[in-house]
Amino acid sequence: MKFEWDEAKSLACFEQRGFDFAYAAKAFFDPKRSIRPDDRRDYGEDRYRLFGDINGRIYVVVFTLRNGTIRIISAHKANQREVRSYDNSIYG
Template structure:
């Protein structure tokens, strides 16, 4: 898997949500990850997705991402809410 990050998102996720790029990327290797279309944030020119997954740190995260030029571009990554955790844990 290849990832594409911009400097702003790296800083934002670490400062605001305490999620490093390595932790966010580790979610894509969770065998129980759940991916949904993010219809609220998708546009005609860019489809976005929401993922619930367990990170290498053992935290359940919500990761918003898109795919650009064959690379995964993480937009945001944060601790999953209670509702999001329940959805993940029931899967």
């Protein structure tokens, strides 16, 4: 997998949340990851929300595909509702 991101956004994520986008990219390697369209608003491009486990913690990574590359837009640790959503996608 090939990733890219805006370095300023990655740094802001690190400063606000304690991890950068390089760390968040690990969620893509969770074999139980769940990907859903991000249709919360019209972004002018197709965006997706990935729910994935990194070292026992669920993360949500918003991304788009550009020329075959995964472009990370934002990331955060999943809240309780998002963790339940991840669990439901695995265990039904």
